[in-house]
Amino acid sequence: MPARHTNSSVIACLLMLTVSLAFAQDKATLAIDAAFPGGNILVSKIEGDTITLGPDKRDSLLPWFYWYYRVTGASRRKLTFVFSKDNVGARGPGVSLDAGKTWKWLGADAVTDGTFAFTFPAKADDVRFSVGMPYLRADLDQCLARHKDDSFLQLETLTKTRKGRDVPILRIGERNKKARYAIAITSRHHCCEMMASYAVEGLIEGALADDAAGRWLRANVEFLVVPFMDTDGAEDGDQGKNRAPFDHNRDYAVAPPRYPEVAALKERLPAWSAGRPLVFLDLHDPALRTDIHETVHFLEPEERDMAARMDKLCSYLERDQQGPILYRKAHNLHFGAGYNTHIERPSPLSAGWARSLSNTLLGCTVEIAYANAAGCEVNAHSGKELGRDMAVALMNFLRDAPENTATK
């Protein structure tokens, strides 16, 4: 879709020009833009130091809330940003003073009905704001760089995207041994759901860790991880959710699949798992606020045997977790409850498709709140720690439950 990419760039340039002119009286020219990986913003009005803005819906069929913009030339100024209240999360916006490398929540108390003010520190040349804490290919590359000499980790390319980007796929395990179990982890089917990526990174770190869980996992499991199922969308800053005519996580019942990442995974995963007992987890973020959306929760599969296994995995997670996020099994969404009601066959969902494979022990969707998980802060650190906890739970699930394989 090169046309859309060009349009985004033009819009971003116009925004920069508009805002630059509006603040031309200042020594440093203030600019707001989204012309960088993951960027997404629409500025609708500027009145003095008050800027009204919102997410760029792009090709999503329904309004969604992903936004990520950069402010430059605002040192020592106090600006007020006005969003619709539906577009700011439970702990306010994410703020980065180092060009997106590290993030903090501004805090719920700093936001009133979607409006927040920010006083820019001196020498703050590149301040980023986002609905979350964006995680992009560059962040994954940093993680991979930390493990570049690790012989248990292999980076491969799943396929090329529609725009020609490489889709990274990671394999973790002993290279010269066919491990007993297979675990596949996917995320960013909805490209905006960046907080799930921190948990994915934690899972990767957990599988590679020099601790009891890491050692057991590497000896007994081979991991296949696709961190960006919608690689183009993540880099371009799309919403991805409800993408027209359907999004990546509604592409699994179509033949052939619309998106090359989905087509490639549907070919690769059954061949790679090669009949081994398979656990498939697809990590997502839910909506921004309220009720179950402010929890970590697993979506219970319709199939009773899988539901029982998910319950077991979640029991281990609840029992053994040591990270800052207090996961509670009671937050899981039972099949038939809330939005966990998909009954189409064949399933258009990745987890539903994975469950249809004959060797799958468990396939399910995991939802990780954007900012607030039952009162615990979700951020880069706690998200990664949740991933570490999930790695330990997966070890216990496979190690202590041999009956799981007997039924398949």
Next chain:
Amino acid sequence: MKLPLLVAAAFTLASARADYLTTFTIPPYTLDQTILGVDGWNDRLLIEKGKPDTMRVVAVRWNDYKPALMMKDANLKHPFAPTTGDRVKITFDLAMTFPDKGALRPFRIGFNGAPCGEVFMDMGAEGGLGFQADGSGRGGVVALKKAEVKINSFYTFTVAIDYAKHTYDLSITGEKRDGTPFHHQAKDVAFESKAKTVSDLYIIAGSDVTAYLGSIAIRSE
């Protein structure tokens, strides 16, 4: 295998002077196992068989995998030989994971006969890490406000009781959430209790908290 023998020898020497001491590192404590029925620990509520999974010794990932007693929705009691002499020192390391909103006191630890009262984590708006509660789940002194308590970071409590002088000293050291050092001290706090010994402890850990006890020692001095 010299190191474990040395550690065991050191522990034996230490325990000879201690009324009760453990760091959960050596037998009878076992990693990933419950402590129900181990070394005098038991379920406070006397539920048949208790809930062994809710109180286990684990290698704590965020503390260099050092063992600690992890408690979730746990009720524990631990009787031990009464202390002797006028002076008693209690020390323990406590860490917690907790949500930033809540109510009541999801964590409480008390020592029968110790005038410092119950040590607690209070989740109310004005709550935090405190001591000197009366055992009813209310009262006491908040030493570190909830928003400043660093999650998954050990706080060392030291209580030095002088039963002859009827005073005690209490100190809490650790880090605040922002990484700066934290130290709280209460000196020569007067008490009028008729108790002369410390003879058991209890712990109540609610379902909306994960608590870690890294070590605990009760010594007659």
